[in-house]
Amino acid sequence: MSEIKAETLTQVLSQMLGTKIISADIRTKPLHGGTVGNVRLVTGIAKTTDGGEITYKIVLKTQKKWERYSDPGSWRREYDFYKSSFGALFTESFRWPECYHVEMNEEENETQIWMEYIEGISGVDLTGGMYERAAEELGRFQGKLYAEQPAFLQNMTNLSEVGYMKNFYLHYRSWNRVYDYIRSDDCDIPKHLCKMLIDVDESAEEIFNRIEKLPIVLCHRDFWVTNIIYTDGNIILIDWDTTGWGYLGEDMASLIADDADIEHMVEYYHRCIPAYYKGFSEFADISHITDNCIYEMILLLFGYRLVEGYMDAGAGDKLQETDDERTLHLRTLQKIFEMRNEQ
Template sequence: MSGIKAGTLTKVISQMLGTEIICADIHTKPLHGGTVGNVQLVTGIAKTTDGREITYNIVVKTQRKWERYRDPDSWRREYDFYMSNFGALFSESFRWPECYHVEINEEENETQIWMEYTDGISGLDLTGNMYERAAEELGRFQGKLFAEQPAFLQNMSNLSRAEYMKDIYLHYRSWNRVYDYIRSDDCGIPKHLCKMLIDIDESADEIFNRIEKLPIVLCHRDFWVTNIIYSDGNIILIDWDTTGWGYLGEDLASLIADEADIEHMVEYYHRCIPAYYKGFSEQADISHITDNCVYEMILLLFGYRLVEGYMDAGSGDQLQETDHEKTLHIRTLQKIFEIKNEQ
């Protein structure tokens, strides 16, 4: 199923364009997106039954089976979502890409999703206002689902568990390579940043007790800048394969700290949390919550990951690139430290 079949292509384009297509030429280009999926932009000229020629573009995402830690069925989750009524829960201002066709090959453990190509602003080109809009729209969407509790969503079996964040943190903390490194004399990370991480370890039980008092909501769990597309004032969110139950505000940790705009991390932290809570509170009452725990979630999710990135940065043959990567990880940890000091 991995290849693009002419019959499937004409069927999908016919649905997308709302007219019968008899043939189409094919040009493909790899797209960034989908950590373990093969994502391609397919373009060309399609010919209709009445002889017209129409330019088309469409995205095809092919996903083979793989096992994410503590989430073995995530490889097919996006397929499961597109096969459900999930799309009806979105609004014009916050949605996923429209899907035109899905297939699954059970024998080869592979899914294929044909979806719209969405053009817009993404990644580090997002501005502060766009970050804020993304946070507010996410909050509004999660608040709606929290208030309405759609029955089909409650019954979906292939969703990651609320404990996933805790599982990931404990997995990293039990990894001696990173755990021992920040406690060693030859650690290259500044001592005050190591202490920040060690303090989180020592307070982890108390922190999770606080987090687990927050409402459980449907989290995207990969809500970082590359998966967010800002288009004409609306937010389009891609890559739903990590989605599952999590805690209020958990996605903000990714928005703020996952390979984000380092220079503006502190600013975006202070802008995005109120925007997110504003959107959520329009749908559900959360006025009783005074401890959002987003800072702690950032460290639980990304603290040891940044240490790992620092340790793995570059190689001896690329000294300048190595230094740059190490500096980025240190600067990110420093910004997280500054967030704490400004709370």
Template sequence: MSEITAETLTQVLSKMLGTKIICTDFQTKPLHGGTVGDVQLVTGNAQTTDSGMLPYKIVLKTQKKFERYSDPDSWRREYDFYKSNFGALFSESFRWPECYHVEMNEEENETQIWMEYIDGISGLDLTGDMYERAAEELGRFQGKLYAEQPAFLQSLTNLSKVDYMKNFYLHYRSWNRVYDYIRSDDCEIPKHICKMLIDIDENADEIFNRIEKLPIVLCHRDFWVANIFYSDGKTILMDWDTTGWGYLGEDMASLIADEADIENMVEYYHRCIPAYYKGFSEYADISHITDNCVYELILLMFGYRLVEWYMDAGSGNKLQETDDERTLHIHTLQKIFEIRNEQ
């Protein structure tokens, strides 16, 4: 993590606390999040000009340059967003963390974002009602942008491309290690699950033809439970560095299947998609869409990834941990299979 300077910290805290800060102490603690970034909770007591002391919590996210497959500028996307007027697109009930200061170190190819600390319910602690609320709020957000087409959003250059999801799937499908494994006699994944994955491959052209008829919307593209916080009746969404143009429902696939609540996956599928469509429909008429393609999107986005995770489970770990991880990934694939059978 880059060194925290007293000058920057007092400047940031003055903005956050709404009063001039002359000095402060601080401690840092790593936070979960930022797969390729460094996320720290910074806490301490700040001294005001009248010698008052104010406790504070703030988050510092440091992101070094890296190249994500098919999306090389994603490392600086949140910086670009926070520098723009993107925040004006949110509502009181659905937003991102407020930002107090951003910096770009051109020599180091590194960004620093000082942002609000969110104290809320997240991850597997989210309830079914919170899942449903998040789905509806996202649908409302995407529907509003789809209907209004704000000019400045169209002018943003650093957004992931509409074919990102398709390229991601084709990249995995071309990887012989996973492609050959589910077709091999040595594969330990149940045959009905392998067939489910193979069927998607064999029908991919027809499936993409259906998906590409769906509305193109602004997708978060990392809409999974660890990035969703529920606080005071509001939904706050973290980590916007994969955001870009995609198809209606892509984010629902992530919400349902990306390391989510496996035991309730089928229930949440049936609860969240109608909620998502309800939110979107407040701004745009999508009554003609009878094929939401979310089941197919789940398999395109997570099918081979789950196979990879299964194959890599327990690398260097104890045998029991390996078995537990593999069971988890098979269980997830089984739940996806059950979704198909209930459609």
């Protein structure tokens, strides 16, 4: 874990608090999120030049170099974004945390990002209305970028590629462990759920032909409840390290199915997609799109992942936890199946 330098901290706090800070004490605790990075809440009391004291909270995200499958530059993408003009594209109602300082240690291949601490509602505490608001705000943001085509964004080199979803799916499909399992006699996933996944494999070429007719937009690609913070009616979105070009609706697949609110999954499928399209339509005419392909995207992105999770849970030592996890994955697959019946 990188140590916090007193000189850096006073510089950052001076920027954040708008007054010269001469010293500050430090307390840290890990925050959830940042799956492959180290995210800490840094708190304490900062001292000003006139002897005043200010209580502060700030987030420090440290990221060491690593290679995500088919996206090797993702480890430094948030650093690149915060160094760019990207922040100017946001609005009060949809934005990322404000950044006060970024550093790159070239020798260690490590980035540090000092950013605003956001207090709000996130994760399992999000309500249906908040899901819907997040979907609409994302659609509005993507629609604006789609319509305006900011030149600097078109020229950014460190963005994940349009084919990321396809590569992700094909990578999973080529993995014999999951591919063979749903086709084997030993598989204890209900047959109708296995058939749902097998049908996607058999129709994959046709599905991607349909998806590739959709508009190409800037996708967050990790648009799930833990990265969404609802505060004062606004949406703050964190963890931009997988961001890149993709197809309209990819992020809705994540919102609906990634660590889903299973009880409301089908409801949110019906609520969030119209909200998303409504937001996007404020900037671009997409009335000709009658096939949004989001159901298929959910299966492409999460079908085999859920099978993998089910299989891994089956290898656990704690019987109760294993049963609970396996049930969770099966229930998620079942809800996806129910979506198909309601299309």
